[in-house]
Amino acid sequence: MSEAVLHGRAWVFGDDISTDHIAPGRLFHLRTDLPELAKHVLEDADPGFAAAVQPGDFVVGGRNFGLGSSREHAPRIIKLAGVGAVLAQSFARIFFRNAINVGLPALQCDTSQVAAGDELEVDLLAGEVRDLTRGLVVPFTPLPEVMVTILDDGGLVEHVRKHGGFALPQSR
Numbered sequence: 249m250s251e252a253v254l255h256g257r258a259w260v261f262g263d264d265i266s267t268d269h270i271a272p273g274r275l276f277h278l279r280t281d282l283p284e285l286a287k288h289v290l291e292d293a294d295p296g297f298a299a300a301v302q303p304g305d306f307v308v309g310g311r312n313f314g315l316g317s318s319r320e321h322a323p324r325i326i327k328l329a330g331v332g333a334v335l336a337q338s339f340a341r342i343f344f345r346n347a348i349n350v351g352l353p354a355l356q357c358d359t360s361q362v363a364a365g366d367e368l369e370v371d372l373l374a375g376e377v378r379d380l381t382r383g384l385v386v387p388f389t390p391l392p393e394v395m396v397t398i399l400d401d402g403g404l405v406e407h408v409r410k411h412g413g414f415a416l417p418q419s420r
Contacts, residue, residue, distance in 0.1 A: 254353075254370040255368070256303075256331075257302065258305075258362050258367075260308045263310035264312050265314065265315075270319075271322045271325055272291065289301075289325045290326075306368055309334065320349070327351060335359050335370070335377060348398055355388045355389070359386075366381040367381050375387055
């Protein structure tokens with residue numbers, strides 16, 4: 249992750265975006281080829297998303313983003329597609345944990361006023377989403393320090409490799 253301020257465009261999705269919307273079950277055979285599967289990310293919710301998303305763009309959801317099965321590859325392919333973070337009003341618990349585990353910021357905030365194509369700036373340290381298109385500032389629920397450290401390290405596996413376990417490094 250390494251950057252505290254992220255910039256990109258908003259790709260807005262509604263409530264109840266499931267892991268099957270993110271990683272279609274009909275493409276299960278691609279689960280061993282995640283870069284190929286990432287070419288189909290969210291295509292059942294927006295057929296043009298995977299081809300048009302740019303590095304740093306944001307997936308913006310409503311309530312209960314990532315519900316459904318515990319497919320760890322769902323947040324992984326969102327990250328592989330270049331998405332900087334997922335913003336949603338609420339997350340399914342396992343999606344949220346899987347996102348942090350793979351190094352994808354999942355930030356809970358009021359997304360109701362963000363529109364598709366808005367230019368966003370997300371300040372991870374200040375806990376703010378700035379919608380530069382609309383002139384809005386939306387606070388988000390800050391992540392616990394251990395989760396920020398895991399994101400900074402590139403995900404849980406890299407965190408464990410770097411620190412030799414789950415121990416939280418000394419306070420910043």
